[in-house]
Amino acid sequence: MTRKIRTRIAPSPTGFLHLGTARTALYSWAYARHFGGEFVLRIEDTDVARSTQDSVDQILESMRWLGLDYDEGPIYQMQRLDRYKEVLDHLIAQGKAYYCYSTPEELETTREAKRAKGEKTLYDGRWRPGTGKTLPMVPDGVLPVVRFCNPPDGDVTWDDLVKGPITISNREIDDLIIARTDGIPTYNFAVVVDDWDMQISHVFRGDEHINNTPWQINIFNALGAPLPQFGHCPIILGDDGQKLSKRRGAVSVTAYEEAGYLPEAMLNYLARLGWSHGDEELFGRDQLVAWFDGTHLNKSPAQWDPIKLLWVNAQYIKQADNKRLATLVAQQLVKLGITLEAHVVEVHLPQLCALLKDRCDTTIALAQWAAKFYGDVLPDAAELAQHVTDSVRPAIALLGEKLAVCSWDKVTIAAMIKEVLVVQGLKMPQLAMPVRVLVMGTAQTPSLDSVLEICGREKVIARLGKASNMTL
Ligand code: GLU
Numbered sequence: 001m002t003r004k005i006r007t008r009i010a011p012s013p014t015g016f017l018h019l020g021t022a023r024t025a026l027y028s029w030a031y032a033r034h035f036g037g038e039f040v041l042r043i044e045d046t047d048v049a050r051s052t053q054d055s056v057d058q059i060l061e062s063m064r065w066l067g068l069d070y071d072e073g074p075i076y077q078m079q080r081l082d083r084y085k086e087v088l089d090h091l092i093a094q095g096k097a098y099y100c101y102s103t104p105e106e107l108e109t110t111r112e113a114k115r116a117k118g119e120k121t122l123y124d125g126r127w128r129p130g131t132g133k134t135l136p137m138v139p140d141g142v143l144p145v146v147r148f149c150n151p152p153d154g155d156v157t158w159d160d161l162v163k164g165p166i167t168i169s170n171r172e173i174d175d176l177i178i179a180r181t182d183g184i185p186t187y188n189f190a191v192v193v194d195d196w197d198m199q200i201s202h203v204f205r206g207d208e209h210i211n212n213t214p215w216q217i218n219i220f221n222a223l224g225a226p227l228p229q230f231g232h233c234p235i236i237l238g239d240d241g242q243k244l245s246k247r248r249g250a251v252s253v254t255a256y257e258e259a260g261y262l263p264e265a266m267l268n269y270l271a272r273l274g275w276s277h278g279d280e281e282l283f284g285r286d287q288l289v290a291w292f293d294g295t296h297l298n299k300s301p302a303q304w305d306p307i308k309l310l311w312v313n314a315q316y317i318k319q320a321d322n323k324r325l326a327t328l329v330a331q332q333l334v335k336l337g338i339t340l341e342a343h344v345v346e347v348h349l350p351q352l353c354a355l356l357k358d359r360c361d362t363t364i365a366l367a368q369w370a371a372k373f374y375g376d377v378l379p380d381a382a383e384l385a386q387h388v389t390d391s392v393r394p395a396i397a398l399l400g401e402k403l404a405v406c407s408w409d410k411v412t413i414a415a416m417i418k419e420v421l422v423v424q425g426l427k428m429p430q431l432a433m434p435v436r437v438l439v440m441g442t443a444q445t446p447s448l449d450s451v452l453e454i455c456g457r458e459k460v461i462a463r464l465g466k467a468s469n470m471t472l
Pocket of ligand 1: 009010205209
């Protein structure tokens, strides 16, 4: 019988949602959606000292932003302690797990001795029950941990969805601690009980977990639980070839939201980073779901490429609905100290976005342009000196006079500019450049008539007026 496809993402709330985890979440989500299965969000919060509500909130926000909707969850491990205890007791009763009273100091001494002899520093099995074996006396006042009876030999083999067949010898691994002295289960045990209870059929995760998988497979087998299929995705490297980390730039999903990226661009970029469908670079969520069947996942690490991400984002900004962009740009403007009234965001800002989005790769870049329209403009002194010369001042003044009284639309504005050029005997750039510098603070703008129209008569006249009382 084929199993129902159920995948999950299981972040630990000890920080923001890392881009690597977001990518794994995306693959897990797309896999479930492709096969009409289910996707579960589980919060692995058993590291009580390091887990925070703030991290949980950030993880949930990142999932929402990326549009990774889950069918179940968030399920919190700390709310499942009774269930772990039940499975633990069952394993102990069956002789598949046991209490270990070795203190950390004792363990360290043994490890030291082994290290000195050049041996592997695995647990020495002193508390592991065995036929005919006498265990040490239970010491007073020492709380035990619980260890799993790992098979002493043989191999653990699985066919990894990403890396292909992997074999690890049981001799390489020891009797893992599955519950700490306070009774809280460790990651490798809780993850198995959860994946079993939640009927997870496919586990995608980062390849830093490959060494944990043999233990988990052995625990699944000890429980008589069906094994999921595992797929370990390689790490993401920074542009310096090192593991992508905080020190080398933003690694959280929320940082990109704040930096003016669109979620569909991020989703597209993350999906492509470690997976491919032919040469396709730009594809939407539905397309990804249609294509993503767990094949064509890269075996080798992907390199984070901020320039490509910007390019992808620019493509999505170009296509984005102007009203939606306006809402996002308004939020970025607030950070620049400019708060717009609702009707401006509704009506005027979308027109600005339509005019400027072709030249912007983030909503921050769009907001910086919008700030020139809504905020103050401080033209660059060098540009002023270069373009707003005495010879062009009369033309600017004349244009100001004409624009003060003409009807306010692009076509009329263009006609006024032409009239001034004729009267003053100037060529277009000789007038257009200084007007751009005065009105927008830069000589590089979209078409002048459109810019002036959207900027509005009052602001244009005021900004052009500065040319006459400006000493250069
Ligand atoms: N909490 C683990 C992590 O964030 C989950 C690993 C797994 O998916 O099994 O790395």
